[in-house]
Amino acid sequence: MDTQTKSGKMVMFNQVGGPEVLQLTNINVPAPASNEVRILVKAIGLNRVDLSYRQGVYSKKPNFPSKIGFEAAGIVESTGSDVQHLSPGDEVSVIGAFSNDDYGTYGNLILLPAYAVQRHPKRLSFQQAAGLWVSYLAAYGLLMDVGGLKKGQYVAINAASSSTGLAIIQTVKKIGGIPIAITTSSHKKKALLDAGASHVIISSEQDITAELLSITGNGVELVLDAVGGSQFEKLIAATAITGQLIVYGALSREYSSWSTIEVLSKKLTIRGFDMTELLMVKDKVKAAVAFIEEGVTSGSLTPTISKTFPLAKVSEAHRFMEENSQVGKVILEID
Structure with missing residues (x-):
């Protein structure tokens, strides 16, 4: 000492x-x-x-x-x-x-x-x-602890080019889901595809709702949004019946609005997430760390x-x- x-x-x-x-x-x-x-x-x-x-x-x-x-x-x-x-x-x-x-x-x-x-x-x-740790613990918390992602399910990731967005893409692939990356910039498309995204939507050029429905057919089971603002309503419109929309950031300073009828009729779950609900539970942290370490060691998470x-x-x-x-x-x- x-x-x-x-x-x-x-x-x-x-x-x-x-x-x-x-x-x-x-x-x-x-x-x-x-x-x-x-x-x-x-x-x-x-x-x-x-x-x-x-x-x-x-x-x-x-x-x-x-x-x-x-x-x-x-x-x-x-x-x-x-x-x-x-x-x-x-x-x-x-x-x-x-x-x-x-x-x-x-x-x-x-x-x-x-x-x-x-x-x-x-x-x-x-x-x-x-x-x-911040990015991959967030990805684990969103997908595993809260989202309960299952193999074969679609996941839409807004602000996908962030370090957390890329960690989510990799984690979705590790679990066996299908990651759909959403970004504002077309110059990021190749990098997102290289990172493992199955599809990339350019929100400044394409209709988010139409593209998500075209890709999935019946909507996205799990939507992860770090933006909010005017895009939120479009994400709700593309969420599947009984799907989940989890908010983990607020990059937009705009207020969000959406159709209450659509939330009711689809039986959607909308909730927020921050790291404290994972970090404050010792057993959850232990499980998350083990999952991430295995992924890093195997090469699926980098x-x-x-x-x-x-x-x-x-x-x-x-x-x-x-x-x-x-x-x-x-x-x-x-x-």
Whole structure:
């Protein structure tokens, strides 16, 4: 057990706003408490929730000065006295089951609760491992825990080019379902097909409802929507009788409206999902981690990296994410 405080760099922010509020700050990183781990970070995964949190539109408001970030990968530098499952030198990645009031991952030397640190499969690079858990745990929760996806069922995925969208496509294929990717940009079509999508719909050029009904015949059994807004009604119209529509994001700031009669007559289930309902149940997390590790080891689940930035260019990385041009995960690398 290391008892020394060490110097490090951490991205912090003192007010909500645009990417420019993020500041790389020199900090002192204390020795890990009994149930903590100190990690030498090699790569950091960026998520949409990071942008929302920085902008002040996430459900949890930041307390300033605020840390940021829920994903990273690196090497265990030291452990607290009660930590049994990890040792210095272990290559690990982070499961984001904590509050940014207490912890953050945007740094080169970070403290984290030991329960949120996991050895990752050797097959992954640090960059891939930094983009593993948020996306694939969300995919597992949506498809397995909540959606109950069965082999042969259709799944429509809105905002499919995100890291979570790609993780969902791969997970649907692993389960034996049929993934239909929905994206706004035609230039992303090939990448989505290469990622495993059976069909791709370009929402800016095609009628979502007509295309989904043409592909499925009787509608989609499971619709996963991270957008909302005006597209929501179109997705409901293409959902099969007794189908499910699960909302896991709100990229559109528009209000959604839909036909109540259609929901009633089709006996649809519409519900929201966030990661807490998976992360707060230990047995669910254990099952999800085992499923993901098996998929990574077998090669059926592999994080896709869109672009990497050095830690010092964190504001540029956030701006890139706000352009919505990426296909896959945006990563910060540590020199």
